[in-house]
Amino acid sequence: MSVSLHADIDLLLSIYGNSGPLSVWRVLKEYDCGTAHIEMPVPPITKTAMERMPEVRCHSIDQHNVLVATGAAPWRHAGWQYSAVGSFVTEVAYPVEMEAPGFAKKAIPAFREAVRNASPVPPATRITTTREPEGADDSRVRRADELAQLLGLVSDGEPAPAAREGAAPDPSFFADEAQLSLCLA
Known part of the structure; x- marks a missing residue:
């Protein structure tokens, strides 16, 4: 007997589905399964993960509070250092990580170090x-x-x-x- 996964899906679900009388693992053996070669274009990698790191500029207001400008974004009061890092993770690192795996692992410590070493706001600013x-x-x-x-x-x-x-x-x-x-x- 031969069935098509696509053409006979209703039959297969009625037999092997969640409420069917048979479990699929009782019918198929490990030698029945294998890998299938599927042609799928893979986009070329154009940049390494850290090449996507935007320019980070930081100034400290006091011992805890920092001003941060990331990339072309305007300066903003980012709050305490931990808050600035949290905002960087959600606003910058997470979206870039989805496109370039490995970015967050290197970018978050680099951003944390930039915030930790922020220079004081120049007095004449x-x-x-x-x-x-x-x-x-x-x-x-x-x-x-x-x-x-x-x-x-x-x-x-x-x-x-x-x-x-x-x-x-x-x-x-x-x-x-x-x-x-x-x-x-």
């Missing part, structure tokens, strides 16, 4: 704060308003400025890597 970044919830915007009032940037009851730039930086720091844009909320 210009920082632009934004009151209401896209996606910020109302409580954060209210907190930004309260902070601006406490700092004396606005009068009581006034909202924080939509955007506020710091003092002009020293020309020696007037470079892309020294221009930060942070969200207040």
Whole structure:
């Protein structure tokens, strides 16, 4: 007797399926199974895993908090070092690992080392704060308003400025890597 896996699938499932009377391993022996050669194009590997590592720039705000810019992304307050590493894993390492296995094993320690060795923010760095970044919830915007009032940037009851730039930086720091844009909320 001969059956086709595709043409006779209903018959095979009724006999060997989950609720069928026979178990497939009672009928097939190890010599009945083998490998089949299937022609399938494999995409050429164009880059090694670490060649996909985006440029990582870090500055420390204090002992724990860091500013991070990955690739062409703008600077952001990444929080404490462990939080910065966690964000890197989910936002950068995981997607690249799916395309280039082995990336995360090398990239995560490299990123962790960059964060650990982050240089302090240069004193003359210009920082632009934004009151209401896209996606910020109302409580954060209210907190930004309260902070601006406490700092004396606005009068009581006034909202924080939509955007506020710091003092002009020293020309020696007037470079892309020294221009930060942070969200207040």
